[in-house]
Amino acid sequence: MPREAPYLHIADDLRRRVRAGEWVAGERLPSRAQLAAEYGVGRNITQRAMERLIIEGILEGRAGSGTFVRAPRERLRMVRSRHREARGGSPFRADMLEQGRRGTWDSRSQARVPAPEGIAHRLAISPGEPCVRTNYEFLADGQPVQLSISWEPMAITDGSPIVLPEMGPLAGAGVVERMRTIGVNIDVAVEVPRPGRAVQEEANLLGITVGDPLIRIERTYYDVDGRPVETADIIVPDQRWEIAYEIPIDQPDI
Structure with missing residues (x-):
């Protein structure tokens, strides 16, 4: 069986940390470089992981400011x-x-x-x-x-x-x-x-x-x-x- 891509493991862990309240709604996450150093991977890996969570609606990117936990919106x-x-x-x-x-x-x-x-x-x-x-x-x-x-x-x-x-x-x-x-x-x-x-x-x-x-x-x-x-x-x-x-x-x- 092929191994799961590394960015998926990091996306899973970031998702877990957000849900555990490590970062609250509206709070900025560490930079991609900081997360890459923490996880011991390249920046492109953490970028793909964060992009996946943006697609899922958990995070949001703000131009020039970084990546933030998306605040829940009234549906x-x-x-x-x-x-x-x-x-x-x-x-x-x-x-x-x-x-x-x-x-x-x-x-x-x-x-x-x-x-x-x-x-x-x-x-x-x-x-x-x-x-x-x-x-x-x-x-x-x-x-x-x-x-x-x-x-x-x-x-x-x-x-x-x-x-x-x-x-x-x-x-x-x-x-x-x-x-x-x-x-x-x-x-x-x-x-x-x-x-x-x-x-x-x-x-x-x-x-x-x-x-x-x-x-x-x-x-x-x-x-x-x-x-x-x-x-x-x-x-x-x-x-x-x-x-x-x-x-x-x-x-x-x-």
Whole structure:
């Protein structure tokens, strides 16, 4: 059997020492050089060990300051609910309002973007067909909460007042309400959540560390005829938010 890599042994011991309270939340650990001397290994070994604990969320690196024990963060609940869609308006804003927070977002839309193959498959269109792509950065009380990239086929919205989701009279209204105004009635949303890890750009936008756990949600809206009319990739930092799905149960007629 191959021997376990040396950095894993050091990561295990550092994890044990943190949990034993040798270093408390917010406290800086010894430098990589100091730890390398203590463990009798090269600096690259202690660096890999500390990077592993950063990925696990136990430590955090601060540019120019060193490596610290990460303070536990409050993990809030984000509810995905059909009722929020049915009420109209932005489901995100409604969710934040119920938590006493002000939900806002920044967005950037681009029209006539050729649909990549994966997006085309989700929208049941041919690759290369023009879409409107909108990048969102969602905020709660000014702090980053989630990211999203939305795709809408221009064959559905072109020439209408809602072709750009965040411009015109229905800016900020949400996909369901916007589509309803042009006669497209959305009947169902399908969401597929998957675990992931933050890459550099995502970490920068969300204010987290590269490698932090994420929840990636692939969402697609379908109209009453089963046609996909919008699809989005939603990214939520797992250490700050947990996702809960509210599933209504139909009651029998009495």
